[in-house]
Amino acid sequence: MSSFTGQRLGRLIAERTGQPGLGHDAEVVGRVLPFKVSAHVVDELVDWDRAPDDPLYRLVMPHRDMLAPADFAAVEAALRDGDRVRLRLVVDGLRERLTPHPGGQLHLNVPEDGRGLRHRYPETLLVFPRQGQTCHGYCAYCFRWPQFTGDTERRQAVDGPGAADAYLAGHPEVTDVLLTGGDPLVLRAELLDTYVAPLLARPHVRTVRMVTKAVSFAPERFLTAPDADDLLRLFERIVASGRHLALMLQVSHPRELHPEPARRALRRLRATGAVLRTQAPVVRHVNDDADVWARMWQEQVELGLVPYYMFVERDTGPRRYFGLPLARALAIHADAARRVSGLARTARGPVMSTELGKLVLDGVAHLPGGPAFALRALQARDPALVGTLAHARFDPAARWWDDLLPYGPRDRVLVPGKPLTLEGVVG
Numbered sequence: 001m002s003s004f005t006g007q008r009l010g011r012l013i014a015e016r017t018g019q020p021g022l023g024h025d026a027e028v029v030g031r032v033l034p035f036k037v038s039a040h041v042v043d044e045l046v047d048w049d050r051a052p053d054d055p056l057y058r059l060v061m062p063h064r065d066m067l068a069p070a071d072f073a074a075v076e077a078a079l080r081d082g083d084r085v086r087l088r089l090v091v092d093g094l095r096e097r098l099t100p101h102p103g104g105q106l107h108l109n110v111p112e113d114g115r116g117l118r119h120r121y122p123e124t125l126l127v128f129p130r131q132g133q134t135c136h137g138y139c140a141y142c143f144r145w146p147q148f149t150g151d152t153e154r155r156q157a158v159d160g161p162g163a164a165d166a167y168l169a170g171h172p173e174v175t176d177v178l179l180t181g182g183d184p185l186v187l188r189a190e191l192l193d194t195y196v197a198p199l200l201a202r203p204h205v206r207t208v209r210m211v212t213k214a215v216s217f218a219p220e221r222f223l224t225a226p227d228a229d230d231l232l233r234l235f236e237r238i239v240a241s242g243r244h245l246a247l248m249l250q251v252s253h254p255r256e257l258h259p260e261p262a263r264r265a266l267r268r269l270r271a272t273g274a275v276l277r278t279q280a281p282v283v284r285h286v287n288d289d290a291d292v293w294a295r296m297w298q299e300q301v302e303l304g305l306v307p308y309y310m311f312v313e314r315d316t317g318p319r320r321y322f323g324l325p326l327a328r329a330l331a332i333h334a335d336a337a338r339r340v341s342g343l344a345r346t347a348r349g350p351v352m353s354t355e356l357g358k359l360v361l362d363g364v365a366h367l368p369g370g371p372a373f374a375l376r377a378l379q380a381r382d383p384a385l386v387g388t389l390a391h392a393r394f395d396p397a398a399r400w401w402d403d404l405l406p407y408g409p410r411d412r413v414l415v416p417g418k419p420l421t422l423e424g425v426v427g
C-alpha cells in the first residue's frame with residue numbers, strides 16, 4: 001500500500017497538475033501539517049484536471065491557504081535559507097498556535113495510568129493502539145493531526161492491549177469500546193486480534209467500534225492485503241460472539257465510494273455482519289453543499305450504510321481553510337435532509353465535539369428576543385445532561401460553541417471561560 005508524503009508528494013502534485021507552484025506550496029505547508037496520500041487516492045479519486053479545485057484534491061492535498069500568509073512566508077523563508085534551526089522554531093511555534101489538542105483531549109477523561117485511553121462517557125472507552133496512530137492516508141482537516149507529526153509529546157497511545165484490559169477490569173459500566181487512532185485497521189489482523197480478544201472475554205463489553213477511512217483511501221485492505229481474509233474472519237468472530245461490531249467509516253464526499261474496489265470492500269465488510277455507519281465533518285472546499293450531502297446519504301443507504309454524523313470542523317489545524325460558520329453548517333444539514341427520504345435522514349448534525357460532550361445544532365428558533373440557535377446535548381460527560389436543551393443568540397459568524405453567547409440568563413451553557421455546565425434548559 002504505497003503512499004506519498006513530504007517532497008515526494010510535492011513532486012507528484014507538480015507533475016500531475018503541471019503547476020510547479022502547487023508542488024512548492026505543498027512542500028511548505030507540509031512542513032507544518034502532516035499529509036499522506038495513498039496510491040488509490042492518487043489514481044482513483046483525485047481529478048487532476050480540476051486541481052486544485054477538485055473536492056477530492058482539497059480533501060487530501062496541502063494548500064497554501066491552510067496557513068496564514070505571514071506564517072506561510074516564515075516557513076518558506078526558513079526553507080529557502082536552509083536554516084534548519086529557525087525552521088524547527090517556526091514550525092514548532094506554528095503547531096502550538098494551531099490548537100493541537102482541541103476539547104482538552106490530552107487531559108480530560110484520561111485515566112491516571114496514562115495516555116492512550118480516554119474514558120469519554122460513562123459507557124464508552126476509547127483505546128488508541130500505538131501501532132494504529134496513522135492512517136492509510138490523511139484527511140487534510142484531521143483533528144488528530146498531532147498524532148501524525150512524529151511528536152511523541154503530543155501522541156496518545158497505548159503500547160498493547162494490557163492497559164485497556166486492566167482498565168476494563170475495574171470499570172464494568174463500560175459497554176462500548178472504541179478502537180481509534182489514526183485508523184486501527186492499519187494494524188495487521190493478528191495484532192488487532194490481540195486488542196479485540198480481551199474485549200470479547202469481558203461480558204460487559206457489548207459493542208466494539210472501529211473508526212476507519214480504509215474503504216475510501218485503501219480498499220485493498222479488505223481485498224488483496226495478505227491478511228485481508230484474516231481481518232474479515234476477526235470481524236465475523238466479534239459478531240458471532242453476540243457483540244455489535246460498528247465500523248465507523250469516514251466518508252466526506254460521494255465520489256469516495258464510487259470506485260469498484262471500494263464497492264467490493266463494502267460488500268465484503270457487510271457480509272461479516274458488521275454494521276457500517278458513516279460520518280464526516282462539513283468543510284469548505286470539499287462538501288459545503290447540500291446537494292453533495294443529499295447524494296452522499298442517498299447513495300450510502302443504497303449501499304447498505306447508515307449515515308450517522310455530520311460534524312462541525314473542530315477548532316484545530318487548518319480550520320481557517322476548512323471551517324464554516326455554524327449557521328452555514330446548519331443550513332447545509334437542513335437543506336440536505338429535506339432532499340432525501342427518512343431512511344437517508346439519519347445523520348445527526350451539525351454536531352460539535354466539545355469538552356462537554358457532543359452538542360448538536362437543532363435549528364434556529366424565532367423567540368421574542370430575537371433569533372436563537374437551539375442546541376441539544378447528544379452526549380455528555382455527565383449523563384444527566386444528555387438531551388438537555390439550550391438557546392444561544394443567533395450569530396451568523398460564530399464557528400464554534402465558545403463563540404456563542406447565552407440567549408437568556410438560564411442558558412448558561414455557552415459562556416466561554418465559565419464552568420462547563422449545561423443548565424440552560426428551555427422549558
Ligand code: SF4
Pocket residue numbers: 134135137138139141142143144145181182183212213250
Ligand atoms: S481518517 Fe480520521 S484520523 Fe485518519 S486522517 Fe482522516 S480524520 Fe484523521
